[in-house]
Amino acid sequence: MRSTIDKSLLIILLIAFLGCMFLIFSWVPPIKASNAAEQIAQRIFYFHVPSAWLGFLAFFVVFCSSVAYLSTRNRKWELISVASAEIGVLFISLVLITGPIWAKPVWGIWWTWDTRLTSSLVLWLIYVAYLMLRRYLPDGSKRANLSAVVGIIGFIDVPIVYYSIRWWETQHPKAVMASGDGSLAAPMFFVFMFSLATFTLLYVYLMRKRYQLLVLEDLVNKQFKEMEIL
Amino acid sequence: MDAFVYLFLAYSFIWLGIFGFTWYMNKKVDHLSQEMTLLKELIDSKK
Numbered sequence: 001m002r003s004t005i006d007k008s009l010l011i012i013l014l015i016a017f018l019g020c021m022f023l024i025f026s027w028v029p030p031i032k033a034s035n036a037a038e039q040i041a042q043r044i045f046y047f048h049v050p051s052a053w054l055g056f057l058a059f060f061v062v063f064c065s066s067v068a069y070l071s072t073r074n075r076k077w078e079l080i081s082v083a084s085a086e087i088g089v090l091f092i093s094l095v096l097i098t099g100p101i102w103a104k105p106v107w108g109i110w111w112t113w114d115t116r117l118t119s120s121l122v123l124w125l126i127y128v129a130y131l132m133l134r135r136y137l138p139d140g141s142k143r144a145n146l147s148a149v150v151g152i153i154g155f156i157d158v159p160i161v162y163y164s165i166r167w168w169e170t171q172h173p174k175a176v177m178a179s180g181d182g183s184l185a186a187p188m189f190f191v192f193m194f195s196l197a198t199f200t201l202l203y204v205y206l207m208r209k210r211y212q213l214l215v216l217e218d219l220v221n222k223q224f225k226e227m228e229i230l
Numbered sequence: 231m232d233a234f235v236y237l238f239l240a241y242s243f244i245w246l247g248i249f250g251f252t253w254y255m256n257k258k259v260d261h262l263s264q265e266m267t268l269l270k271e272l273i274d275s276k277k
Contacts, residue, residue, distance in 0.1 A: 206251075216266065
C-alpha cells in the first residue's frame with residue numbers, strides 16, 4: 001500500500017516537473033525588462049520563491065515536531081523533525097544558489113550583505129548546525145533534547161527572513177504575492193502556483209521517503225543490538 | 231551558449247539532482263528492508 005502511494009506520488013511528481021519546465025520555458029510570457037538577460041533571469045522566480053516557501057514550511061514542521069517531542073518524548077517526533085530539517089536545508093540551499101544566478105544579470109553582482117540575503121544565509125547555517133549537532137552527538141535523549149531546542153530557537157529566524165524586506169531597506173525585490181496589489185499577471189500567477197504545488201508535492205514525497213528511511217535505520221539498529229545480546 | 235538554454239540546462243541539472251537524491255533514498259530503503267529481513271531470520275534462528 002505504502003509502496004503504491006510512493007510510486008503514484010513519484011509519477012505525478014515527474015509529470016508535474018515536466019509540466020513546470022514546459023510552462024516556465026515556453027508558455028509564460030517574458031516580463032518587460034531593460035535587457036534580455038534580466039528577462040531570462042526572471043524565470044528563476046518560479047523556482048526560487050517556491051523553494052523559499054517550502055524551506056520555511058520544512059522549518060515550521062521542525063519547530064512543531066520539536067515542541068511535540070519535548071512534550072511527549074515520542075521518538076516519532078524526533079525523526080519527523082530530522083527529516084524535515086534535512087529537506088529544509090536542501091530547499092534553502094536551492095534558494096541560496098538560484099538567488100545569485102538571478103542577481104548577477106539584474107544587480108551586476110552575485111551577492112550583497114543585504115538583510116534578506118544575510119538572514120537567509122544565517123537560517124541555512126542554523127539548520128546546518130542542527131544537522132551537525134545530531135551527527136556528532138551520540139544517539140540518546142541528550143541529543144534529542146538539544147536538537148529539539150535548536151529546532152525551536154532556530155525557527156525565530158524564519159519570520160526575520162520573511163519580514164526583512166518590510167522592516168529594513170533592502171535591495172531584494174518586494175514580495176509580489178503577499179502585497180495583494182495584483183502586480184503579478186495572470187499567466188505568471190498560474191505558473192507560480194503550479195510550481196509551488198509541484199514543490200509542495202516534492203516536499204511530501206521527500207518527507208515520506210526520508211521518514212521511512214530513518215524508521216528503518218532505527219529498526220536495523222535495534223535488531224543489531226538484539227543480535228549482540230543473543 | 232544562449233542564456234535561455236543555459237538557464238534551461240541549469241534548471242534541468244538541479245531537478246536531476248533532486249531526482250537523483252530520491253532515487254538514492256529509494257535504493258537505501260530497499261537495502262535496509264533486505265537487511266532487516268536477513269537480521270530477523272538470523273535472530274529467529276538463534277532463538
